[in-house]
Amino acid sequence: QVQLQESGPGLVEPSGTLSLTCAVSGGSISSSHWWTWIRQSPGKGLEWIGEILHSGDTNYNPSLKSRLTISVDKSRNQFSLKLTSVTAADTAMYYCARGYGDSRQGFDYWGRGILVTVSS
């Protein structure tokens, strides 16, 4: 059974960098799945942030692309997100998930999520 676990700071200062890691267990990050970040602002819907393949290929949401970096660490079976120049609008529950194949068909495994608040 594949499991994903998000980790990182729960509080980030405005204009700072949000950094999160997703540890994958029960499966290899080198499989043919895209590994994805999705966020959900308080009381709102879901927003796809971006994804990465084990090769390092990435796809990003154009609305976040200029501030976003997603990377993979195959040796640790994990992938990471960095979002720079954060504002209060980046406050959200951040989920990592596994794409079902190329993610067009959605996500079959999700982490429990981590709440990140942007505040001084």
Added chain:
Amino acid sequence: DVVLTQSPLSLPVTLGQPASISCRSSQSLVHSAGNTYLNWFQQRPGQSPRRLIYKVFNRDSGVPDRFSGSGSGTDFTLNISRVEAEDVGVYYCMQGTHWPPLTFGGGTKVEIK
């Protein structure tokens, strides 16, 4: 970006009665290769989302057969034949045909009357 509009926003349902959620897309979701990448997710209170249906009508393993998906082009529907207490939550449609970005609908909250 493709906009997915769900209706209703809130759906109070009597236990054992059917429920239907609509998802309308701003563009046809038929991919050039012939597939239609419209998926449905359920998010129970306090939980992560869970995929129920992929590519319009394919039910995920472990999903009760009271859930079904249908539709084509720009109009899609998630049906619950007989609502049970465990079905309470928010339901989202998601498209993967025109991306990036992958986009989600705004959600429909199902509650028991």
